[in-house]
Amino acid sequence: MRIGLAGLAPLALLACVSGDDRPEPRRPAASAPKRRPPPKPVVPEPPPAETRQCLADLDADRVEYRTLPAQDFGGGCVVVGAVQLLDIGVPVSGLKSMRCPLARNFSNWVRYGVAPAAKQMLGSDLTRIESYGTFNCRAIAGSGKLSEHGRANAVDVAVFVLADGRRVSVLDDWNGGSDEERRFLRTVFQSACRRFVTALGPEYNAAHANHFHLDMGGRPLCR
Known part of the structure; x- marks a missing residue:
């Protein structure tokens, strides 16, 4: 019996060491996630010389504007070198994206053509377009x-509003207004012909009966 009990002692000791008491195998440490290099800053291409000069002209004329990013809308409608006019001295409704040369010439037309003509020919200040x-x-x-228009290179002008409350519209007053109003519209239209490449009005076709179409593209045309 002594021998049997002695022989059982090692077996009992082994039985006390269960699977749960055994040390867990060492797991490999999780590798740290690889750090991606920071993206390289995108350096915008400098605008062409024509646009840079145009923006300098707007600054010199104290025109308030904001530059707009180049955009491709598909179908050939690509807008580059564009601005939005914010303040040219006279509020103008509907002005959004305009290529800079168009914006510059339009601003000059309003300031040095339309506004003085309204004062001199109609006896009232121009307050809105x-x-x-x-x-x-x-x-x-x-x-x-x-x-x-698909290149943001054109603007359509319909109505001139005066300080005395009059609304001189291309539709109503090109032929139907007073003598002074008709002369005023024809004077500012001829002034536009000298500042824009193309100027189209009511005498061009029925589609322009209610506005002046002014743009900086194509071939010179004033009608």
Whole structure:
């Protein structure tokens, strides 16, 4: 019996060491996530010389504006070198994206053409201009050719509002206004012909019966 008990002692000791009491195998340490290098800063391309000069001209004329990023809307409607006019001395409704040369010439036309003509010919200050807008990705009416509006290179002007409350509109007053109003509209239209590449009005076709279309593209045309 002594021998048997002695022989059982090691077995009993082994039985006390259960699987749960055994040390867990060492697991490999989780590797730290790889750190991605920071993205390289995107350096915008400098605007072309024409745009830089145009922006300098706006600054010199104390025109308030903000520059807009280049955008491709598809269908050939690509807008580059554009600004939005914020203050040119006279509020103008509907002005959004405009290529800088258009914005510069439009600002000068309003300041040095339209406003003085209103004061001299109609005896009242110009207080507001109403437009039908600038950018519109569309073709010229009745053709498949992209309009200059699709490049933010055109603006349509419809109404001139005076301090005395009068609204001189292209639609109503080109032919139906007073003598002074008709002369005023024709004077500012001829002034536009000297500042824009293309100026189209009521005598061009029925589509322009209610506004002046002014743009900086294509071939010179004043009608």
